[in-house]
Every structure is written in C-alpha cells, then in structure tokens.
Amino acid sequence: MIRYAATRGVLLLAGLLVASVLIFFTLRVLPGDVAQLIGGTTSSPEQIAAIRAGLGLDRPLPLQYADWIGGVFRGDLGSSLLTGTSVADELAAKAQVTAPLGLLALLIAMAFSIPLGVASALRRGRADGTALNVGAQALAAVPVVWAGMMLVVVFAVWLGWLPAQGFPRNGWADPAAALRSLLLPALTIGVIEGAMLMRFVRSATLQAVGQDYVRTAAAKGLTRRRALIRHGLPNVALSVVTVLGLQVAGIVVGAVVIEQLFSLPGVGRMLVADVGARDLPKVQGELLVLTAFVLIVGFVVDLAHRFIDPRQRDTA
Template sequence: MRRLIVRRLLQTLPMLFFVSIVCFILVKAAPGDPVRSFVTPNMHAADIERVRHNLGLDQPLYVQYFMWLKECLTGNFGYSLVNHQPVLDQILERLPATAGLMASAIALAVIIAIPLGLAAGANRGRWVDKLVNMIAYIGNSLPLFWLAILMIYFFSIKLHWLPSMGMRTIGTDSALDVIKHGILPCIVLAIGFLSVYVRYIRSSTISQLREDYVQIQYAFGSTKRRILFRHVMKHVLLPIITLLGMSMGDLVAGAIVTETVFSWPGIGSLGMTAVRGMDYPVILGITLFSSVLLILGNLLADILYGIVDPRIKTTR
C-alpha cells in the first residue's frame, strides 16, 4: 500500500505541471486586459506601460509562466485585481464551505443510491426496477441550475420552509441555521450524482446475483435481503469507490453552478465573481486549486480501493 501511495504521488507531479500550463495558456488567451483594472481616466500612456511592467505583462509568455509558477511553488498565488487581497487566503477562507457542501452531497447520494440500486437490481424487470430507472433517468437529465431555481421557487418562495440563499442568517450563528441553508444546495448537487450511482449499483447488483457464492448462500437457507446487504453490497461498493474518484471533476463543476444559484460563499461563487470581474490571478488560483482537488480525489479513490479490496495489495 505504501508503494501504491508513493507511486501515485509521483505520477501527480507531471500531471500538475501539464495542468498548470493549460490553465495559464487558457487564461492568457481569454479576452480582456488585466491592466484595465488599474487604469484611471487621468492616466497617461507612460503610466499604463509602467503598470504593465510592474505586473510583468511586458515579458514573453513563457517568462510570465515560469515567474507565476515560481511564486505558486512558494505558496504565493498573487493578489486579486479587484479587492487586492491574497488569492490563496481567499481560496482557503471559502474552502470549508465548498468542502462541506461537496462532502454532504456525495454522502447523501451514496446513502440513497445503495438501497435504491440494490432494490432495482434484485427486482430486475419488475415495477420497482422500472420506477427506480425512471427516477434515475429524470434526475440525470435535469440541468442543475434549472433544478436549483425550481427548488427555490417551491420550498423557499411558496412554502417558506427553507432559506433560498446564503450560508447563514444575519444575526444568527448556529449549526442548525447553517444546516437549514445547506439543505437545498446539498440536495440539488446530490441529485445529479445519485442518478449515476443508482445505475452503476443496479448493474453491479445484477452481475453479482449471477455469481456462484449467491447460489451457495441460497442453498444454506439465507434470505434474499440477507444476501443483498451482507454479501452483494460488499462487492457493489468497489466500483462506487472508483466512480467517486472519476466524478470529482463533475462535482467541482456542479458545485460552481450550485453555489452561484444559492449564493453559497464557496470557491465556486468566488470563481464566478472573478470571471465577471476579469480577475485573472483569482481565476488561475481557483483553476489550479480545483485541479489539485481532482487529482487528490482520484488518489484517495485508489487508496480506498486498495484498502477495501485486499487483492490489490498483493498485485504488482
């Protein structure tokens, strides 16, 4: 297991280097000029060029990249062009809100998907299977932003059950208030992944029920429920662990949309604000930080897969 972790960590280094190059080129190719954030109507052309020189934007593109990469390796992601605060401090300040929302959505999706997928796979072709499949296809087809607006309309505007935006009520500082604000964005973010997980668990359950160990358990007098939740579920969870690592990219993208609609103070809403304000240092920092989270998520999935499946430990 230690070799697996070390090997995966070494493999992430060239991947991060490649991701940093792509992020830098994409941001530089975007329309707009960051110098405009410092330009005032009374500035002369010489003053504008002085600002461009101080920002290092008059250097060749590869020089700008290595200067930026050098600062990133020391933990300095630059300063925002809008509020002039350190980029890393802003990301770390909003990271707990995004991490809490993503972890809650994944936990909710897995907890609901396991019994639904097992029930659909165990009753293949019956009304339970058809109902679960219909719900999964509908959930997979709904756009997140439309679903979020629909949830706000019904549960916040019409029924007045839950708050529609933000993370806390002004003047209230309690965990219950944060949970109430997080219910709607958590449900919206979980629905998209719930549909995918249900279909994977269903197909895996169908294949596992054909294995010989299931017939042996039936021969020993075990009930169908006992076989499903005591034996089949162990094998079903293996592809889910891999799927969790593969879905990290969609999770980050979904969090950006969800946080923007619900005004959730996370990294996603910070990124959208930076895009609207052409705040290039913040955009670069968030893109690189999200890539690191994606790579670490896949690394964690590999480690968990090795812990759950002992056969990986003995395989070179």
C-alpha cells in the same frame, strides 16, 4: 501498498505540474487586458504600459510562470491584481462555504442512492423495482438549474421552510442558520448526482447477483439478499467507489452553477467573477486548487481500490 502509493503520488505531482502549465499559458491567450481594466478607458497607452510594468505583466511568460509556480511550492498562490489580497486567504474563506456544500450534497446523494439502487436491483422485474429505476432515470435527466428553481418554489416559497438564497454574514458563527442556507443547494446537487449514482449501484448489484459465487452461496441455503451482502458487496463497492470519485468531481463543477443560483459566496462564484474581471493570479490559483482536488480524489480512489480488492494488493 506503500510502494504503490508512492508511485501514484509521484504521478499525482507530475499531473499537477502539467496542469499548472496548461492553466497558466491558456489564461494568457484569452482576450482582455487587466491593465486596461485597471487604468480605465481614459488612460493613455503610456499609462497602460506603466501599469503593466508595475504588475510585472511585461516580463516574458516563462519567467512569470517560474515565479508563480515557485510561489506555489512555497504555499503562496499569489495576490489579486485588483485588490492585492492573498489568493490563498480568499480561497480558504470561500472554501468554508463550498466544502460543506459539497460534503452535504455527497452525503445526501449516498443516503438514498445506495440503498435504493440495491433495492431496485433485487426487485428487478417487479413493479416497485421498475418504478425505482424509471424514477432514477428521470431524475438524472433533470437540469440542475431547473431542479434548483423547483426546490426553491416548493421549500422556500410555498412551505417557507428554508431560505431561497444567500449565506449568513457572520458565516458559521451561527451553525444552524449556515446549515439551513446550504440545505436547498445541497439537496439540488445531491438529488441529481444521487439519481445517477443509483443507476450505477443498480447495475453493479445486478452484475454481482449474477456471479457464480453468489449463486453458489444461495444454493447452500443463504437467501439471495444474504448471499449478496456476504459475498457480492466487495465487488459492488469497487464500482461504487469509482463512480463516487467521478461524482465528487461532478459536485465541484455543479457548485459553480449552484453558487450562482443561490447567491452563495463560495469558490465557484468567486471563480466566475474573477474570470470576468481578468484577475489572472486569482483565476489560475483557483483553477489549480480545483484541479488538485480532483486529482487527489482520483488518487484516493486508486488507493481505495487497492485496499478493497485483495487481488490488486499482490500486483506491483
């Protein structure tokens, strides 16, 4: 297990290095010039050139990349070209909104998708099982923006239970107010992602129920439910863990849209604003951190597979 984890860790670092190269050089071919943005439309070409030189943008791209990646290895993601603030500090501040939002959305998705997915499989062919399956398919097809607006209408406008937008100015100093402001956005993401997860749980459960060892256990006197819980859940867990890894990546992407819709000061909203402002050090730092997060989730999923499935522990 340790050898396997070390090998996967090396591959993770290699993937991050490749991603950093792609992020850095792709951003440099995008249209727009931050020096022109800083100087304004009235600046002369000489003034723009002086701004570029002062920012180090006139240096060869390989040297700029070497300086940036060297700073990353030292824990320094650089500074904003427009404000001069530390990218790492801003990311840490914005993550206090995005991280709880993603975690809450994931918990909501798991809370109803796993039990309802198993129930839908065990009741296949019955009216309630069919209703659960149809409902999951319908929810999975709903656009996340439309779902968010409908939830705002119901819970914020009609019922007045939750705020429609925004986040407390004092952040988590008032945990209750902060949590209330995240409930609607998290519910929006959690319902859509949970509906998709529920379909995978149902398929994995149906496949497990049809396995010989489950039928044998049932033939020995166990009910189908007990046979599934005792002998089939490990195989179901393998599929669920894989899909959960993909769901986490989906939640990160969905947070970019949801933070715009609900006016949350998170990483996704900051990324959209920085792309529009051509603040390349911030954008590349944000993209690298998000990429690292997705790759780390994949790394954890691989280790979880290794731990859950004893057949994989004996392989190199």
